[in-house]
Amino acid sequence: MRRRQFVRTSVVTMGGLLAAACDGPISSWFGDSPTTAEDGRSWVMPDEGEPHNRTWMAFGASERIWGAKLLPQVRADLATIATTIARFEPVSMLVRPAELDLARGMVGPNVELIATEIDDLWMRDTGPVFVKGNGTRAGVDFNFNGWGGKQEHRKDAKVAGFLAGRAGVETVHTDLVLEGGGLEVDGQGTAIITESCVLDNNRNRGWKKSDVEAELDHLLGIKKVIWLPGIAGHDITDGHTDFYARFAGPGVVVAGLDTDPDSFDYDVTRRHLGILHSATDAAGRSLRVETLEAPTELRARGAGDDFAAGYINFYVCNGAVIAPEFGDADTDSAAEATLTRLFPDRQVVQINIDGIAEGGGGIHCTTQQEPAG
Structure with missing residues (x-):
């Protein structure tokens, strides 16, 4: 279950990358002195299963990052994900101006294309986290910094604010550095977060669990955080939550179990299960x-070796659960049966995303939901 280990020529030195991205001191980018958002209001991040206005994606794969051999398959996978979701709800996709015709030919007329410059395709991490409260909606900009400076992100660092503007909502700012893939919520005040990602010095130096919890209470309405250890340094995300555990409803969690004893995730998935079984x-x-x-x-x-072979990275949209299939008849069928049981009012649609999985990602990584007003 290795994820996005393949970052190639896009990797640059930490200091130069962050200085260029934030046009300011690196210490302020990392958030050495935790402060809370200052808008004075409280927000709630809805559960992914609540009604959506749309799904946001990015047609952002490039040869520079993905390589010439894998690029065509990755683009085809993005088109498959977008057109599958578009059967159930509107999909809007960011695309470089030079690739508009290419994208249109692949996604057809039912996906909205929005021309803007982007670095890559991981909308779950670069897009805003949408919240509701005070009779309105907003998008939280969690200061995407290339997963702690591991990949160029000057353009993707602007995606959250750009997308909030396109959605017609205000942007809420914070000093906390966080990616959407590192955060899982039930919409009722509970979050699951991996320590390996959020507490890593490459994102939030000087922040303690209590600092993060206080900020997420204000920003997302989180009253209880279930901390999973995760593993830092084995993949570009430092162990995102959405490859380990997901809410399937209030009080119901579906967790990944790695059955390969040679995988670095073998032990940690068992530790996670122990924590979840004892958590409230x-x-x-x-x-x-x-x-x-x-x-x-x-x-x-x-x-x-980097293939992300897991089913936890599914996406819940209006009326459906979009999940991967990997050609393993037993586990594909078991995953479909489990998801059908956990989401009885939704259609489970399994699709092949081998190109994206080869790059260490999944369906959830490429999507960001905009909740209905």
């Missing part, structure tokens, strides 16, 4: 924990 949510409920085992039969798909 913001309402004091013990969690019902379901598991999704990762596929093991991937030879026919030509999977490399």
Whole structure:
């Protein structure tokens, strides 16, 4: 379950990258002195399963990052994800002006294309986290910094504010550095977060758990954080939550289980299950924990070492759950059955995303929901 380890020529030195990205001292970018947002209002991040206005994506794969061999498949995967979701709700996709015709030919007329410069395709991490409150909506800009300076991000650092403007909502600012993939919420005050990502010095130097919890209470209405350890340094995300555990409803969590003893995630997924089984949510409920085992039969798909072979990175949209299939008949069927049981009012649609998985990502990583007003 290695994720996005393949960053190639896009990797630059930490100091030069951050100085260029934020036009200010690196210490302020990292948030050495935690401060809370100053708008004086409280917001709530809805559960992903609540009604959406639309899904946001980015047609942002490039040869510079993905390589010439993988690029066509990754673009095709993005088109497949977008057109599949568009069967259930509107999809808006950012695309470089020079690639508008290419994107239109791949996604067809039912996906809105918006021309703007972007670095890559990970909308879950670069886009704003949409919140509701005080009779209005907003988008939280969590200061995307290339997963702690591991990839160029000058353009993607502007995506959150740009997208909030396109959605017609205000942007809420914070000193906290966080990616959407590192955050999972139930919409009722509970969040699951990996320590390896949010507490890493490459994002939030000097922040303690209590600092993060106070800020997320104000920004997202989080009253209880369930901290999972995750693993830092083995992938570009430093162990995002959305590859480990997801809410399937209040009090219900579906967690990944790595069955390959040689995988670095083998032990940590078992630690996570132990924590989740003993945890309670913001309402004091013990969690019902379901598991999704990762596929093991991937030879026919030509999977490399970085292939993200897990089912947890599904996406919940209006009326459907969009999930991956990996050609392992047993685990594909088991994942479909589990998701159908957990989301009985939604259609489970499994799609092939091998190109994106080869780059270490999944469906959830490429999407960001905009909740309905």
